[in-house]
Amino acid sequence: MRHHHGNTDREHHHGHGGRRQRFFGHGELRLVILQLLSQNASHGYELIKAIEALTQGNYTPSPGVIYPTLDALQAQQLITVSDEENGRRMIAITPQGTEWLAENAPSLAQIEERIKARNVGYQLRKNPQMKRALENFKAVLDLRVNQGEVSATQLKQIIGIIDRAALEISQLD
Numbered sequence: 089m090r091h092h093h094g095n096t097d098r099e100h101h102h103g104h105g106g107r108r109q110r111f112f113g114h115g116e117l118r119l120v121i122l123q124l125l126s127q128n129a130s131h132g133y134e135l136i137k138a139i140e141a142l143t144q145g146n147y148t149p150s151p152g153v154i155y156p157t158l159d160a161l162q163a164q165q166l167i168t169v170s171d172e173e174n175g176r177r178m179i180a181i182t183p184q185g186t187e188w189l190a191e192n193a194p195s196l197a198q199i200e201e202r203i204k205a206r207n208v209g210y211q212l213r214k215n216p217q218m219k220r221a222l223e224n225f226k227a228v229l230d231l232r233v234n235q236g237e238v239s240a241t242q243l244k245q246i247i248g249i250i251d252r253a254a255l256e257i258s259q260l261d
Contacts, residue, residue: 111147111206112199117157119196122166122181122189129180132158144207161185 112120117139124130124138132154140148158179161167166185170178181189189196212218232238233246 111143116195116199117149117153118161118166119189119192119199121154121157121161122185123196125167125179125181126186126189129178131176131179135179143203144210146206146210164188 120139120142121135124135124142130138132151135158136149136151136154158167158169162169164184165182166188168180168182170180172178213222229246233243238246
């Protein structure tokens with residue numbers, strides 16, 4: 089599959105301060121792409137934007153991630169890629185791709201649940217008070233654990249405090 093990349097490709101990086109956390113596990117992006125293509129045929133750039141929208145901006149796959157994945161899907165005959173008059177390439181799911189997607193529906197459901205949970209967490213971390221509280225927690229933990237001598241007893245106490253806080257939060261109505 090040949091790809092035409094314009095100057096805008098450089099704009100699709102994972103823009104979170106250079107910190108790259110893997111959003112999808114091995115093979116999961118293929119399922120997400122096939123799910124999107126099962127709804128309608130698309131172009132590479134549109135798939136990038138659809139995944140960005142699906143993750144509420146938490147993850148924007150770069151062309152360097154999308155196009156090799158599309159190449160692999162095409163090699164497996166799960167998608168077809170055809171030229172359009174405007175030079176763009178239309179990507180569509182094949183019957184084999186639809187069948188593979190159906191066979192992997194439980195995995196896709198787990199991915200969708202994880203995306204929803206991450207989106208909720210992302211929205212929560214955008215709240216100014218929550219952001220301040222989390223930053224304060226990280227700073228105190230960093231000062232206490234990483235920059236000073238911590239005894240085994242103190243470490244056990246810190247872990248206990250964190251576990252109790254987590255339990256308290258989980259029991260909120």
